[in-house]
Amino acid sequence: MFFQKSSPIAIEALAKIIDAKVEIRDALVSDVGPVDTLREGIIGCYHNTKYKSSLSQAKHGFCILKEEDRHLLGDGVIGLFSPTPYRAFGKAALYFYPKPISSGEISVLADIHPSAEIGKNCQIDAFAIIKANAKIGENSIIRSHCVVGSHVQIGRDSVLEYGVTITNTIAGDRFYVKPGACIGQPGFGFHMDEKGHFDIPQIGCVLIGNDVQIGANTTIDRGSQHDTVIGNFCRIDNLVQIAHNVELGDGCVIVAQVGIAGSSRLGKFVIAAGQVGIAGHLSIGDGAKIAAQSGLMRDVSAGETIAGSPAIPIREWHKQTIALQRLVKK
Numbered sequence: 001m002f003f004q005k006s007s008p009i010a011i012e013a014l015a016k017i018i019d020a021k022v023e024i025r026d027a028l029v030s031d032v033g034p035v036d037t038l039r040e041g042i043i044g045c046y047h048n049t050k051y052k053s054s055l056s057q058a059k060h061g062f063c064i065l066k067e068e069d070r071h072l073l074g075d076g077v078i079g080l081f082s083p084t085p086y087r088a089f090g091k092a093a094l095y096f097y098p099k100p101i102s103s104g105e106i107s108v109l110a111d112i113h114p115s116a117e118i119g120k121n122c123q124i125d126a127f128a129i130i131k132a133n134a135k136i137g138e139n140s141i142i143r144s145h146c147v148v149g150s151h152v153q154i155g156r157d158s159v160l161e162y163g164v165t166i167t168n169t170i171a172g173d174r175f176y177v178k179p180g181a182c183i184g185q186p187g188f189g190f191h192m193d194e195k196g197h198f199d200i201p202q203i204g205c206v207l208i209g210n211d212v213q214i215g216a217n218t219t220i221d222r223g224s225q226h227d228t229v230i231g232n233f234c235r236i237d238n239l240v241q242i243a244h245n246v247e248l249g250d251g252c253v254i255v256a257q258v259g260i261a262g263s264s265r266l267g268k269f270v271i272a273a274g275q276v277g278i279a280g281h282l283s284i285g286d287g288a289k290i291a292a293q294s295g296l297m298r299d300v301s302a303g304e305t306i307a308g309s310p311a312i313p314i315r316e317w318h319k320q321t322i323a324l325q326r327l328v329k330k
Contacts, residue, residue: 045089187221187244
């Protein structure tokens, strides 16, 4: 393992941590693992029917699952029962592999401007750069080769992994950014005419709520005049591009390789699956779902599910797909 793991724990104690029911005591859980390779001391999770046969054939270990799936447990596998198995499994994984905790150490090789405000118990590693008037909340971790620009604000209990660059940004608490992400750089703003391209200064910021996670090598542009806004609890995957003035409501999930053009607004809990392209100046309602590789060129109503390129309601897209298959066969 490449990271430190917590000590084995009694099954009864772990059941309390993950809020699950267990009918046996005096057994030790030593680690989490996949349900298709369960072995002694390992706890897995059954939440996908593809692994039904693997669970039934398992001879050792533990498994978190729903009560109604009890009959699937293989001989010798101990069940822990939860109405939300994957959430319970996440809690178990966090016990064995807890989130990083600040060491409180600031490296002498870090470049910190005298006017920067560093909260209590922050960890700032070698070769990190903190510019003038930046503010870092307490208990945060800034890893090597990160750059935190002038006047940037980052809330408490945050983690910037290696090589993150953040400028023109105000972020809330428990902000987590994976390696290589760039946030707050100027967007793609210029005027085109017969005289040539004329750059328009980008003067907005990026405003990020609490409990937001940003994936590796993702880019979020600063606003052009308005601000780019990322709501609370958003999850943004690796290799995502979010352009200037985009607004994401609370709880949005943006999967890898999605591109969102400037000034589009997504409501709360919108899901954009992998490689979705969203044109600019669109309005997408709360709870909308956009299927993978869709090309979105129109507004989307709240709760609507769409697919295809250009994207249409998913039932219509299925009909088109079936019709095309029949046409090819003919």
